[in-house]
């Protein structure tokens with residue numbers, strides 16, 4: 799093999815190596831995408847499982863979860879309080895039956911027919927009690 803042939807052969811082998819490497823990287827990238835997809839599926843299903851367990855928490859008494867059950871219940875109560883505050887801030891009132899917003903002039907809820915009393919006077923400064931529990935989920939990777 800003369801020098802020029804050997805040089806050409808070396809270039810050819812190098813380009814084959816580069817093509818092989820590019821193919822490997824593409825395959826790894828594709829496999830990583832598939833792993834990401836499976837992880838998204840797991841996350842979505844675990845969220846649904848968690849919501850189901852919370853909703854059926856009476857069937858799953860678990861001292862390790864009790865604190866989290868309470869935190870979720872408190873968060874739902876806080877959402878209800880905030881929604882109520884939004885209705886009050888808009889100058890409307892809230893149906894005690896179904897919770898929808900009712901115009902001040904309506905004595906009855908247009909949604910469910912429940913009598914809706916005049917609202918309490920709006921309090922400008924809402925004080926959050928110091929013993930309010932705010933739960934921040936653990937975002938570490940510990941199982």
Ligand SMILES: [Zn+2]
Nearest residue numbers: 893896907910
């Ligand atoms: Zn109603």
